[in-house]
Amino acid sequence: MNDRHYALKRDAEDPLQSFRNAFYHNPNEIYLDGNSLGKLPLRAQEKVGEALTEEWGKTLIGSWNAHWLDRPKRIASKYARLLHLNSEEIILGESTSVRLYQVIHALLHCDQFPKHLGTDSLQFPSDLYILEGIAKNESLEVSILSYSQETHAEVELLKKTIQDKPGIYCLSLVSYKSGYRYPLKKLNQWASKHNSIIVWDFSHAVGAISIDCKATETLVAVGCTYKYMNGGPGSPAFLYVNKKLISSLSNPIKGWFGHRFPFSFSSQFDPSQSIERFGSGTPSILSLTAVEAGVDLVLEAGILSIEQKSKAQSDYFISLIETELLPLGFSIETPTHPQERGSHVSISHKAAWHICLALQDEKVQGVKIIPDFRPSHFIRFGITPLYTRYVDLWDTVQKLIFIVTSNTFKNYSDQQPIVP
Numbered sequence: 001m002n003d004r005h006y007a008l009k010r011d012a013e014d015p016l017q018s019f020r021n022a023f024y025h026n027p028n029e030i031y032l033d034g035n036s037l038g039k040l041p042l043r044a045q046e047k048v049g050e051a052l053t054e055e056w057g058k059t060l061i062g063s064w065n066a067h068w069l070d071r072p073k074r075i076a077s078k079y080a081r082l083l084h085l086n087s088e089e090i091i092l093g094e095s096t097s098v099r100l101y102q103v104i105h106a107l108l109h110c111d112q113f114p115k116h117l118g119t120d121s122l123q124f125p126s127d128l129y130i131l132e133g134i135a136k137n138e139s140l141e142v143s144i145l146s147y148s149q150e151t152h153a154e155v156e157l158l159k160k161t162i163q164d165k166p167g168i169y170c171l172s173l174v175s176y177k178s179g180y181r182y183p184l185k186k187l188n189q190w191a192s193k194h195n196s197i198i199v200w201d202f203s204h205a206v207g208a209i210s211i212d213c214k215a216t217e218t219l220v221a222v223g224c225t226y227k228y229m230n231g232g233p234g235s236p237a238f239l240y241v242n243k244k245l246i247s248s249l250s251n252p253i254k255g256w257f258g259h260r261f262p263f264s265f266s267s268q269f270d271p272s273q274s275i276e277r278f279g280s281g282t283p284s285i286l287s288l289t290a291v292e293a294g295v296d297l298v299l300e301a302g303i304l305s306i307e308q309k310s311k312a313q314s315d316y317f318i319s320l321i322e323t324e325l326l327p328l329g330f331s332i333e334t335p336t337h338p339q340e341r342g343s344h345v346s347i348s349h350k351a352a353w354h355i356c357l358a359l360q361d362e363k364v365q366g367v368k369i370i371p372d373f374r375p376s377h378f379i380r381f382g383i384t385p386l387y388t389r390y391v392d393l394w395d396t397v398q399k400l401i402f403i404v405t406s407n408t409f410k411n412y413s414d415q416q417p418i419v420p
């Protein structure tokens with residue numbers, strides 16, 4: 001296991017290896033940041049090109065009837081297949097932050113749950129801002145459960161908090177910093193037993209692990225499509241609401257695309273009876289076109305095969321880190337048990353930022369390696385089974401060893417760009 005040949009052999013045996021050819025790659029570059037922005041599917045390039053030239057360029061307004069009105073629903077139904085939902089329960093569009101705002105606001109006003117908002121300290125900052133913003137407007141407070149560390153939830157403490165303060169909770173299925181995965185079904189059942197609901201943020205989980213919303217009794221979820229789903233920068237997010245809740249929820253951003261008959265141009269708002277009531281403005285057709293190419297690839301590969309490969313590659317990477325990098329001052333911040341993690345592996349080091357810069361410098365060992373950095377000292381490596389190779393993980397560990405043992409990281413400045 002401890003040589004490059006072994007990694008190459010694993011790649012040669014990989015049943016998903018051909019999917020790598022479906023993406024655009026730069027030479028001499030190892031991309032391990034698919035947990036932030038997935039790679040460009042070549043099919044997206046082709047389909048967006050076609051949408052620009054044929055649909056927008058030639059057919060213009062006629063494309064609404066010919067192509068565009070159906071597109072959001074068709075893509076939503078593909079996400080429904082992936083997440084084990086009915087197509088009537090999921091809508092694509094807007095950003096994750098806006099979707100979260102809409103659904104949390106709607107849940108607060110549906111009178112089915114106590115008017116209390118809760119979360120914990122592992123959440124992505126935008127989610128916290130959304131919750132706090134709503135709470136302020138409604139003269140409420142958000143309780144944010146803090147743990148003694150920032151790598152995993154203390155589940156018993158979280159359960160006790162839900163029991164003591166029932167209400168509307170928001171949690172990310174896979175935590176953005178450490179890759180920790182919450183026990184989805186267990187927490188949903190606990191919440192429902194205690195008169196509460198959890199709104200899940202699937203951003204770091206969708207396309208990386210299999211999620212069965214029905215089997216896990218998940219009622220509401222949001223998530224982005226630009227990470228493991230390879231939908232493109234700022235691609236539309238999704239919102240899932242279980243059908244038993246849809247009719248009791250009112251979208252706070254009422255726009256014509258949430259109307260029962262948007263093209264009746266009525267001056268009275270009459271909400272759609274389906275999930276479409278969470279529509280607001282005109283769907284972003286070009287972005288949705290790219291999203292379709294991404295979800296098609298995940299469905300073709302099969303999420304169970306993707307998850308299986310993610311587990312195998314993460315196990316391999318973690319074992320290399322344990323043997324090669326722990327003695328060099330690195331720590332592993334991701335849970336080592338596969339059921340407790342998503343598909344990124346986070347490590348930490350006191351010189352994490354400088355090490356990230358050296359990794360990205362092609363002059364060092366002739367290869368540019370792109371992970372990402374999360375303050376104050378985390379380096380995240382996203383494993384995207386559709387295009388990550390075992391040999392990429394081997395080469396990354398070898399470069400990390402070199403950077404630290406040769407003190408190369410000391411040559412880099414403290415200055416950070418806007419997107420670290």
Ligand SMILES: Cc1ncc(COP(=O)(O)O)c(C=O)c1O
Pocket residue numbers: 095096097098124126127172176201203204224237
């Ligand atoms: C877990 C999580 N939630 C929410 C967001 C914000 O998503 P958006 O920019 O689509 O609002 C991100 C962005 O990376 C994220 O990682």
